[in-house]
Amino acid sequence: MAIQNNLLLKIRDVKESLTPVEKLIAEYILANPGEIPHLSIKSLALFSRTSDASVLRFCKTMGYNGYRSFIVSLSAALGSHDEEQPAHYSDIQPGDELDVIISNVARNNAKSIDDTLSIIDHTEVAKAVKALRETHRIVFFGIGASGLVCRDGEQKFSRINKMCHAYTDGHSQLTAATLLERGDVAVFVSNSGDTEEILDALDISLKNGATTIALTRFGKSELAQRSDIVLTFSSQEITMRSGAMGSRIAMLTVIDILFAGVASAEYTSIKKYLLKTHNILSAKHRRG
Structure with a gap:
């Protein structure tokens, strides 16, 4: 099982949002991960063509007080990597044999889930579950592939008698956000965390006092910075996987975890709703 808070995955996911100097350090670490634990701060600065101060700033950006604690965490990540030897993401090439496509898509999706489990913050998950338990009204906001994830969340939470709806276009999102009140929970699903329509709805939701939960890729984003609770996932979208395959699977996994x-926490009180919905759907299928 992958260790929690895998530093290498975090560096990979946050790289594009770093400053140009920090990005040089991140790229050197990712290209030479096994060497880093043996390097002094001066050596890493030299090899990455930066400075001691830049390396320290990079460590702080990644959430560490200093270089030593950063190296300890990186060593742990490398130990996990060596032990598990995880498969790399595989791009889909024109003309691939169907057997290759089947194998690569399945492996990429499985790796997205494993990587997400490595970096997701269990404390934030607990906060999200608590907020969802205490509210009777949940609203999901997402566009495109993220909207599909919202629909899945709507279907799941509706089954346990939560007042729940998913809004997947900009205009309806603004209307829904405007009607939110204190005690409501707004879940914002966005791969980038910088989608304009999502941020507009977030702004209104915050002003209305709703509890906001962000479900977004690990890294710096306005959505992550401004939301009350942040749930991050990890997935590497590569050239031909234009359908946001990995990120969608990772986000659906987080929705499953929340549900x-x-x-589980409310099973005694909600099992009657699960049973009712199961029975009515089963009856409909038998008639069909």
Whole structure:
């Protein structure tokens, strides 16, 4: 099982949002991960063509007080990597044999889930489950592939008698956000965390006092910085995987975790709703 808070995955996911100097350090670390634990701060600065101060700033950006604690965490990540030897993401090439496509897509999706489990913050998950348990009204906001994830969340939480709706276009999102009140929970699903329509709805939701939960890729983004609770996932979208395959699977996994967390904690009171919905759907299928 992958260790929690895998530093290498975090560096990879946050790289594009770093300053140009920090990005040089990140790229050197990712290209030479096994060497880094043996380097002094001066050596890493030299090899990455930066400075001691830049390396320290990079460590702080990654959430560490200093270089030593950064190296300890990186060593742990490398130990996990060596032990598990995880498969790399595989791009889909024109003309690939179907057997290759089947294998690569399945492996990429599985790796997205494993990587997400490595970096997701369990404390933030617990906060999200608590907020979802205490509210009776949940609103999901997402566009495109993220909107599909919102629909999945709507379907799941509606089954346990939560007042729940998903809004997947900009105009309806503004209307829904305007009607939110204190005690409501607004879940914002966005791969980039910088989608304009999502940020507009977030701004209104915050002003209305709703509890805001961000589900977004690990890294710096306005959505992550401004939301009350932040749930991050990890997935590497590569050239031909234009359908946001990995990120969608990772986000759906987080939605499943939230639903299971709420349903497990409240099973005594919600099992009647699960049974009712199961029975009515089963009856309809038999008639069909």
